[in-house]
Amino acid sequence: MNIELQGKLDSYIEANRERFLEELFTFLRQPSISTRNEGMHECAELLASLMRDVGIETRVMETPRHPIVYGEIDKGPDAPVVLVYGHYDVQPPEPLELWTSPPFAPEIRDRKIYGRGTSDNKAQIFIYVKTIEALRAATGDVPLSFKFLFEGEEEIGSPSLAPFVEANRDLLKADLTYYSDSHIHESGRPMIILGLKGMVYAELTARGARIDQHSMRATGVPNPAWRLVWALNSLKGPDNRVAIEGFYDDVRPLTNMERETIAKIPVDEQGLLDFFGIDKFLPGRIEDGYYFNLISEPTCNIAGIVSGYTGEGSKTVLPSVAKAKIDIRLVPDQRPEDILEKLKQHLEEKGFGDIEVEGFNFLTPSRTPIDHPALPVIVEALEEAYGREPIVYPGIGGAGPNYVFTDILRQACFVVPHATHDQANHAPDESMDLDGFFNGIRTGVRVFPRLAKTLRR
Structure with missing residues (x-):
């Protein structure tokens, strides 16, 4: 991009x-x-209106749950096409008493915008609405065709997204998918994310007596809480390895290029330990590097356990039911449905076949090849906008819907975040860095003209 246009x-x-x-x-x-259908249609219509204001042809499309806001700018059959994804739904704001200012009354403090949805994901999708406006105002037009897919179910696992994409393959066909979510590196350097982990979320239920009993009966009446604890203990050992038979069979090894790229990610391990408030990281299956395992290793996590009495004071009770929620993070080429079946088979073989297993929130892992020709272009645009060299991540630990683009649409997918690592998304006082918001727009107006040349048919 020439200096005169960049300045304009x-x-x-x-x-x-x-x-x-x-x-x-x-x-x-x-x-x-x-999660509670609060303001969803109103927000979809508002977003559609904001998009139409900058000349994006936009419509609100219904799904079985919450609407999808779809927009496009068509530059003709010979123009490259970029699909921009994002989500306008947000997490519940509770606990409200922990917010410094009301969650839906955005406020700027210390160069950060505070409010629910600021970083996750409203400011980061609004970046692209303003990118379109700036490109048109400064250059008279946009450099390529755009399609916009903004969903309202990401925070509940995107249940309608894959069916919508399956049913609208031609509508959503593009040269690549590009979006902003997550956060930049803790050093302040921008990032490019090429993949996300998959996930199986499951609830395990152990049952005992018909109703809760006095705990004096624990000598003879089985306690489902103990049974659940024993079952959970069989899933993972102190060596941090998942003990489910065949769990690692389909794990795709990293390429040499991916390993080299991970090795370049700067890491202050002591700073991270201090941030988490822990003494050491868990051991890895292959090696112990924090980012190596975050990116390349699957795992099994206990998200919560509930049974019996957990209130203030004491209550001597033998519970009748015990429940645990677990999330199993997957890497390419593990398949959520296969892993759930292996979990059930494991419990059966270990003598816990009576424990009920309900699986949901299936997400397939995804990864864009590190040698894709668009990557150097995005690196160049980010470095120009931020004035700092970006860090490339072959993947991150989080799960998400990238697989609908890489697997269903067969499109490379690039995630370019602009929030800071301390954004507190999903927590009280969620924030979006002011510089991050405007750096996102500055990146957008640089990256799309470059992609237009790179992707030109």
């Missing part, structure tokens, strides 16, 4: 800074809590 784009963004923030705040004030 940056000047437009700076001149409209306050208006961009006012419009973002309008978006943030509208609740959109997918």
Whole structure:
């Protein structure tokens, strides 16, 4: 990009800074809590209106749960196409008493925007609405065709996304998928994420007596809490390895290029230990590097256990039911349905076949090849916008819907986050860094003209 055009784009963004923030705040004030269907249709219509204001042809498309906001800019059959993904739904704001300011009344403090959905994901999708406006205002047009897919169910596992994409393959066909979620590196350097882990979320239920009993009967009446603890203990050992038979059979080994890229990720292990408040990291199956395992290793986590009495004071009770929720994180080429069956088979073989297993929130792992020709272009645009060299992650520990793009649409998928690592998404006082929001727009106006040349048919 020539210096004159770069200056023109940056000047437009700076001149409209306050208006961009006012419009973002309008978006943030509208609740959109997918888990309890609060404000979902209202937010979808608001987002569609904001997109139409900058010339994106937009429609709200219904799904069995919450609507998808679809938009497009068509530059003709010979133009490259980028699909921009994001989600407008947010997590519930509770506990409300832990917020410094109301969750749906955005407020700027210390160069951060505070409010529910600021970083996850409203500001990070609004970046692309303003990118379109800036490109058109400064250059007269956009450099390629765009399709926008903004869903309202990401925070509940995106149950409608895969069926929607399956049913609309032609509508969503593009050269690649590009979006912003998650956060930049803790050092402040920007990041490019090429993959996400998959997941199986499951609830395990052990049952005992018909109703809770006095704990004096524990000499003769089975306690399902103990049975559940023994079953959970069989899933993973002190060596941090998952003990389910065949669990690691389909794990795709890293390529040499992926290993080299992971080795370049800067890591302050002591700083991370201090941040987490722990003394050491768990051992790895192959090696002990924090980022190596975060990116390349699957695992099994206990998310919660409930049984009996957990209130204040004492109550001598022998519970009748015990439940545990677990999330199993997967890497390419593990399959969620296969892993769930292996979990059930493991419990059966270990003598816990009576424990009920309900699996849900299936997400397939995904990874874009590290040698994709778009990667150097995105690296260059980020470095120019941030003034710092970006870090490339072959994958991250989180799970998400990237597989619908890489597996169903057969498109490379690039995640370019702009929030900071201390964003507190899903927690009280969620925030979006002001510089991150505007750096996102500055990145957008640089990356899409470059992609137009790289992807040109």
